[in-house]
Amino acid sequence: MRAFALILLCASFWPQSFVIAASDSGEIQTRESITDRSIEIPEWKDWKRVFLLQDYNTRVVILGTTLLGMAAGMIGSFALLRKRALMGDALSHATLPGIAIAFILATSLGLNGKSLPILLTGAAVSGLLGIGAILLIRNLTRLKEDAALGIVLSVFFGAGIALLGIVQQMQTGHAAGLESFIYGKTASMVASDAWLIGSAGLTCVLISILLYKELTLLCFDEGFAISRGFPVVLLDMTLMGLVVVVTIIGLQAVGLILMISLLVIPPAAARFWTEKIVNMTVIAIVLGALSGMIGSAMSAIFPNLPSGAMIVLVATVMFLFSMIFGIPRGILIRKLRRYELNTKVNRQHLLRGIYEYLEARGLLNEKQTSETTLVPLAALHQMRSWSLPALKKIVKRAQQEQLVETIDRDQIRLTSAGLQEAARVVHEHRLWELYLITYADVAASKVDQDADAIEHVLEPEVITELESLLVRQSTEGVLQSPHAIEIQQAETNPHRPDSRRAT
Amino acid sequence: MSGLEQWNWFLDGWIIVAGILCAVSTALLGNFLVLRKMSMLGDAITHAILPGLAAAFMISDSRSSLPMFVGAVIAGILTALFTEWIRGFGKVDEGASMGVVFTSLFALGLVMIVQAADHVDLDPGCVLYGAIELTPLDTILIVGWEIPRVVVVLSVVLLINLLFVVCFIKELKLTSFDPALATTTGFNATVIHYTLMTLVAITAVASFETVGNILVVAMFVVPPAAAYMLTDRLGTMIVLSALLAAIAAVTGHISAITVPHWFGYHSTSTAGMMAVATGLLFVVAALFAPRHGIIVVSVRRQMLSWKILAEDIIALMYRIEERDPHQKPDAAYLREILFSRPIPTLLTLRYLTKQGQVADAGGNYELTETGRDRARQLVRSHRLWEHYLVEHAGMSTETIHKQAEQLEHFTDRRLREKLNEDTLDTDQDPHGRPIPPEDELR
Numbered sequence: 001m002r003a004f005a006l007i008l009l010c011a012s013f014w015p016q017s018f019v020i021a022a023s024d025s026g027e028i029q030t031r032e033s034i035t036d037r038s039i040e041i042p043e044w045k046d047w048k049r050v051f052l053l054q055d056y057n058t059r060v061v062i063l064g065t066t067l068l069g070m071a072a073g074m075i076g077s078f079a080l081l082r083k084r085a086l087m088g089d090a091l092s093h094a095t096l097p098g099i100a101i102a103f104i105l106a107t108s109l110g111l112n113g114k115s116l117p118i119l120l121t122g123a124a125v126s127g128l129l130g131i132g133a134i135l136l137i138r139n140l141t142r143l144k145e146d147a148a149l150g151i152v153l154s155v156f157f158g159a160g161i162a163l164l165g166i167v168q169q170m171q172t173g174h175a176a177g178l179e180s181f182i183y184g185k186t187a188s189m190v191a192s193d194a195w196l197i198g199s200a201g202l203t204c205v206l207i208s209i210l211l212y213k214e215l216t217l218l219c220f221d222e223g224f225a226i227s228r229g230f231p232v233v234l235l236d237m238t239l240m241g242l243v244v245v246v247t248i249i250g251l252q253a254v255g256l257i258l259m260i261s262l263l264v265i266p267p268a269a270a271r272f273w274t275e276k277i278v279n280m281t282v283i284a285i286v287l288g289a290l291s292g293m294i295g296s297a298m299s300a301i302f303p304n305l306p307s308g309a310m311i312v313l314v315a316t317v318m319f320l321f322s323m324i325f326g327i328p329r330g331i332l333i334r335k336l337r338r339y340e341l342n343t344k345v346n347r348q349h350l351l352r353g354i355y356e357y358l359e360a361r362g363l364l365n366e367k368q369t370s371e372t373t374l375v376p377l378a379a380l381h382q383m384r385s386w387s388l389p390a391l392k393k394i395v396k397r398a399q400q401e402q403l404v405e406t407i408d409r410d411q412i413r414l415t416s417a418g419l420q421e422a423a424r425v426v427h428e429h430r431l432w433e434l435y436l437i438t439y440a441d442v443a444a445s446k447v448d449q450d451a452d453a454i455e456h457v458l459e460p461e462v463i464t465e466l467e468s469l470l471v472r473q474s475t476e477g478v479l480q481s482p483h484a485i486e487i488q489q490a491e492t493n494p495h496r497p498d499s500r501r502a503t
Numbered sequence: 504m505s506g507l508e509q510w511n512w513f514l515d516g517w518i519i520v521a522g523i524l525c526a527v528s529t530a531l532l533g534n535f536l537v538l539r540k541m542s543m544l545g546d547a548i549t550h551a552i553l554p555g556l557a558a559a560f561m562i563s564d565s566r567s568s569l570p571m572f573v574g575a576v577i578a579g580i581l582t583a584l585f586t587e588w589i590r591g592f593g594k595v596d597e598g599a600s601m602g603v604v605f606t607s608l609f610a611l612g613l614v615m616i617v618q619a620a621d622h623v624d625l626d627p628g629c630v631l632y633g634a635i636e637l638t639p640l641d642t643i644l645i646v647g648w649e650i651p652r653v654v655v656v657l658s659v660v661l662l663i664n665l666l667f668v669v670c671f672i673k674e675l676k677l678t679s680f681d682p683a684l685a686t687t688t689g690f691n692a693t694v695i696h697y698t699l700m701t702l703v704a705i706t707a708v709a710s711f712e713t714v715g716n717i718l719v720v721a722m723f724v725v726p727p728a729a730a731y732m733l734t735d736r737l738g739t740m741i742v743l744s745a746l747l748a749a750i751a752a753v754t755g756h757i758s759a760i761t762v763p764h765w766f767g768y769h770s771t772s773t774a775g776m777m778a779v780a781t782g783l784l785f786v787v788a789a790l791f792a793p794r795h796g797i798i799v800v801s802v803r804r805q806m807l808s809w810k811i812l813a814e815d816i817i818a819l820m821y822r823i824e825e826r827d828p829h830q831k832p833d834a835a836y837l838r839e840i841l842f843s844r845p846i847p848t849l850l851t852l853r854y855l856t857k858q859g860q861v862a863d864a865g866g867n868y869e870l871t872e873t874g875r876d877r878a879r880q881l882v883r884s885h886r887l888w889e890h891y892l893v894e895h896a897g898m899s900t901e902t903i904h905k906q907a908e909q910l911e912h913f914t915d916r917r918l919r920e921k922l923n924e925d926t927l928d929t930d931q932d933p934h935g936r937p938i939p940p941e942d943e944l945r
Contacts, residue, residue, distance in 0.1 A: 089543070323592075331593060
């Protein structure tokens with residue numbers, strides 16, 4: 001599956017380069033290669049160079065982004081389940097004023113303003129302030145979380161931009177490097193940065209493994225966590241703190257605007273593949289690592305692609321693939337399951353309709369001859385709110401399954417297999433109706449609809465249980481309907497209270 | 504000292520006009536984003552227009568405004584659409600689907616721009632923080648007047664937004680507060696939703712060139728949020744948000760010129776300072792708003808807790824007196840029963856003494872005549888409620904005390920009379936203690 005994802009991933013880049021090349025095709029002859037916008041396909045030795053990690057620089061960058069992807073995937077899973085996906089966005093924007101202030105302070109104190117630890121400390125402080133502001137707005141005012149995020153994001157970032165405007169006028173420092181925090185500059189990553197990312201990321205992962213149970217509880221059932229005496233506020237702050245750390249180490253790699261994508265996209269993609277949180281975190285880690293690795297490798301191979309953006313795009317492709325093809329929760333599989341259920345429901349409705357029609361006319365005694373009387377489609381059409389074309393389609397499918405036979409255009413009859421299946425379906429329907437009347441106090445006139453909703457999904461064990469509960473006598477044959485069945489042209493009252501069996 | 508001596512009515516005047524136009528047209532729509540809990544959509548759309556710009560540029564191969572405008576608006580609408588799809592089809596949490604969509608589109612836009620950047624100054628930085636300072640330089644001639652192009656564009660956008668809000672105020676209100684009701688009464692909530700999204704995209708695109716998308720996000724969210732703190736009426740909220748946005752635009756530009764001078768620099772980004780100005784306005788509104796402000800709410804809460812403590816104290820003293828008329832409790836004894844903290848208890852007792860409800864006899868306290876009246880009414884409320892809860896609400900005798908303890912503070916004379924009518928048959932509460940009369944029989 002993963003290999004397929006890779007192929008799909010590679011394939012997805014071709015159309016893009018075609019589009020870009022195509023948009024150029026009109027003018028490509030008149031232009032020199034310097035202004036050529038098309039992506040050149042690198043030679044084999046370039047591929048080899050990147051994939052065998054022969055360059056020191058490539059090695060560092062790929063290692064750094066992979067580690068970052070792993071840490072972000074893990075922390076992001078919890079943030080996503082806690083419905084805090086966009087918190088990372090507000091947070092990463094909120095780091096900008098901190099970076100600018102740290103630069104200004106460090107420079108005026110005579111330190112190297114561009115040293116990474118100083119800038120990241122500033123980023124962490126203002127990121128935490130941003131979180132504090134979000135929590136304050138959310139808890140103390142009538143505004144909701146989304147407004148709190150929007151306010152903090154835009155005001156902090158605006159302050160950051162204003163401060164950067166000042167930094168640019170400073171005589172002492174060259175502020176050129178600061179803007180790389182906005183878009184990220186992976187290529188400038190050096191070994192110490194990779195180590196920083198690695199160690200900080202590892203710390204985050206270790207903390208979240210240690211607090212795995214508590215964080216899981218926090219994500220799924222906060223109320224229960226409170227009632228069991230877990231320090232929920234503290235845990236929440238820890239989780240947010242982890243998000244801050246991951247965001248800050250990612251600033252340099254992918255930039256503050258795209259950092260949120262590493263926190264959101266891999267976990268969201270992982271969610272399509274599993275229902276278990278352990279699996280989800282593991283898959284998110286793998287997907288995060290892959291997008292970091294492939295993205296930065298792509299950017300190393302193709303000279304024109306910015307690595308931060310490439311990492312995000314790789315993650316997006318994985319997300320789209322997972323959303324469509326993911327096994328328990330992807331779109332295709334859910335559509336397929338729904339389709340199967342609908343088909344089954346329709347088939348059972350058809351069989352029950354025929355059975356009840358025959359039963360109302362007392363025609364079921366011919367059952368032993370394995371062929372039952374013909375049933376006109378028009379009569380079936382009136383029993384349910386289905387359109388005639390839909391009914392014909394259902395009949396056709398049932399015919400393929402050899403449950404009914406079409407005699408001429410508007411007449412069908414049950415085969416012996418069909419009759420058996422119909423008897424089973426009707427029996428289950430009436431069991432449930434009887435249960436509703438006996439134990440759930442539902443009025444007899446209303447049970448038909450209620451039973452309709454559930455009869456199709458009853459498990460065999462439930463049927464056995466219901467039978468032993470309701471049918472004291474022998475369980476062979478079909479139950480008598482507990483209410484009058486309304487069938488057009490039914491002349492006699494089909495309700496026969498003296499016998500429990502219809503046959 | 505300040506930078507205002509360089510003030511130029513032509514340059515700064517147009518910058519402020521452009522800022523106000525942008526701020527007001529954005530804030531108008533922002534009200535509905537905030538009310539629909541979609542504040543972050545402004546952020547998402549403004550980021551995601553980047554690939555639209557780049558694609559339009561690549562296809563038309565020019566920097567002329569119209570194709571880029573159209574491309575960006577389409578990208579903005581697609582963002583809203585994709586977010587909705589991923590949320591609906593993929594069953595992903597709305598925030599996450601928004602995060603996936605806009606970061607992906609932004610990354611795509613970055614890649615496309617880098618491809619195009621060899622020979623064009625389509626700078627992503629310009630998208631982020633705009634170039635409002637350059638507004639007056641790009642003018643067009645309208646009826647003999649030289650008016651900045653941006654001002655013309657923004658005026659049109661403001662007019663459209665104003666028309667939309669005025670014409671569809673009823674529909675917007677209904678779909679924002681109760682989409683289900685809107686659908687049942689025959690308004691199509693989806694149509695209104697996507698019209699709003701289209702206008703949000705148009706406004707964002709028209710504004711981003713001048714003020715950058717961060718200020719657009721700020722104007723979408725912060726002035727409406729501040730207005731939401733100040734009022735409960737939609738109409739007032741819309742007007743207030745527009746007003747606050749305009750004030751923020753003016754103060755933002757002025758402070759962009761003046762504030763850096765205090766620290767010895769020239770000036771800074773107007774857009775950034777406008778965002779900061781909205782933030783300051785929001786803080787003021789959130790703190791000092793008359794009904795929902797943080798200060799008013801916390802003062803109200805504190806007053807209520809003191810009132811309840813005072814009532815608890817005199818009710819307790821009434822009960823003590825009832826049991827043993829000669830016992831005069833001291834503060835420590837009261838605290839022990841009420842589980843209250845020392846300082847509030849002492850302050851409340853002092854307050855009660857000053858009010859003449861409690862008499863201080865050298866550290867021990869006893870009720871005065873007025874205090875006893877009030878306490879009797881409280882205890883009466885409490886026991887009437889207990890009786891009512893057992894007789895009419897079918898609760899068991901063990902659980903009613905807590906309920907009655909809460910209800911007694913919010914029961915006035917009329918309610919007590921009603922309760923009394925319902926419980927005429929007895930003058931004892933379920934625990935067997937007498938229900939005191941409303942007024943003491945003299």
